[in-house]
Amino acid sequence: MPQKYNYVIGLIGNPNVGKSTLFNSLTGASQQVGNWPGKTVEKKEGVISWQDQIIKLVDLPGTYSLTAFTKEESVVEDFIRLEKPEAIIQIIDAQNLTRNLFLTLQLLELKIQLILAVNMLDLANKDGIEIDIAKLSESLGVPVLEINARRKKEIPIFLRNVILAFKTEQVGGKKAAVSKILAEHILDAEYIHQRYEFIKGLEKEVVKRNFNRSSKKFDRYIDSIVMNKYFGIPFFLIAIWLVFQATFKLSAPLTIWIQLFFSTLAVWATNFFSGLGVSNWFISLFTEGIIGGVGGVLVFLPSIGILFFLISVLEDTGYMARVAYIMDRFMHKLGLHGKAFIPLILGFGCNVPGIMATRTLQTRQERLLTILISPFISCSARLPVYVLFVGIFFAKYQGLVIASLYLLSVTVAILVGLVFKKIFSNGLSAELLIELPPYRYPTVRGLLLHIWEKIGAFIKKAGTIILAFSIIIWLLASLPIGVNYGSKESFAGSIGQLIAPLFTPLGFNNWQTGVALTFGLVAKEVVVSTYGTLNGVTDVSAGNAAGVLSVVLQQYFTPLSAYAFLVFVLLYSPCVATIAVIRKETVSNKWALFVVANTVFVAYIMALFIYQGGKLIGLN
């Protein structure tokens, strides 16, 4: 039965003003937030109960205007036109009043019931900007409320004020001085000029600026280093290398504890089931199949957690927005759409939201091009494979090797993008419009939320899809009856032997790798869990998990073929979730299949080049 709401309210605003943060605070959701534009590309709904009122809150994608050029602008326009909300709360960044008020005027022109929520006043004050809230409200004829979306304790007061605004019918009813500018002239240059003139006048009345702008000076000083024309990219490369180096150093002791935990669990399970008098094959299901598969993946939990903690620090301080800017400059020189880098950055976490973020691009061709290159970006699911192999084959250069894989993923994405660009020849590409957030200390809550999001998703995946595949692979490795577990003669062995010869030129033609890569199509972590299940990483006799797999993998790979394998895993077909979202976003089976074929082809060529090239120059 559809729920009845007392009010439907839309949250609107320019990108990166704190809409999602406010939405999360108001609804208790944990939608991804970030300090670059384009994180929210769909409207999200939440329900708030306030005393006897039930409010449906809709978080809309960030937009600068109501011109419906991009998909997110269309989403906003459709929401206003079709859902006819009782009110719109526009979040305004106190530090950028001019740019934010442009959208305000458009909303007022549409005679929409409007409440303004001025966010980040504390930061504006630090920069010497003081806003007379009462005067702003009086001039525009709408209620203007102060809000700090990051401070949860202020949220109930804000909500009460919003409801109060409804009850006292204060909301946007008055005719503002701007209302004569009609909505149909939204794109008319003359009206745009008039709007800015109005805003300029309004600012003179309500904004007071002091000269004490020390924080801006500090930001500019840091920016002169990290965004320098020559040092920006090298600085970014060093930062990435440091992140991976720190990830390994910090996660190593925790990883060993988890390995020992699963080894102990396997010993305990063996003793427990032996005590019950059950068969060895049944015990094998738990120790080799489930603990080997799921445990084999969960040992990488600390690496994932620490890596995303460090990336979140870079994000929350404002550095990643600068990286987007630097890369935009670089990509634009190559003739690629700078805005495409935002979906690519998102793809480092997971390719699925990365591909969804392509909706911020203006033309179908630009969207399609970015969708085609997004799967090359190294998502977090590939990290367990890297950590496993790098720990075994490149122990001295762990950070360097993993950083090289991440850089390779971006390089391949750009190169393939350039090829498609030539084919599509879609003319000029638009500049990225990105506002650099001020440098900030990350909040503990924000960091914990980011990490929990990643760790929670990883644990959930381990307990569901990876567990399910571990059971299936265990069964395939145990049947037909009478074969030795995990032998060539098993069903798993037959599948692996069928596929393995294809990889002979790439240097890894063992059947276990054939099985791991086949099931890895579902989710990349399954590559690791397959090795774990087939080899029983928690073999009790070995004392710890890494020991067994390390010995096994060193029989199959040399450092050179291991690197070629990592490159193949990095680039080959995206997981099924990504394929599904490509199909949804392009509304085409053809493009989804093309992405699979294209990524497998590129992965094969790259791995072949690395292995054969490496052999030619005498590497092993």
Added chain:
Amino acid sequence: MKYIEIIIVAGLFLWALYFIIKYLQGLFKKNCDNPCAGCSYSKQCNKKYE
């Protein structure tokens, strides 16, 4: 005991198969009415204030 072992393994196998099929079906499902469905934040987009 042997029968119980077989039943447990068969049960786990059927669950795994069912789960994988459901998972794949879910990914390729065409229309999703709930805008929050499939998102990590969907489950708790709901809050009550006193």
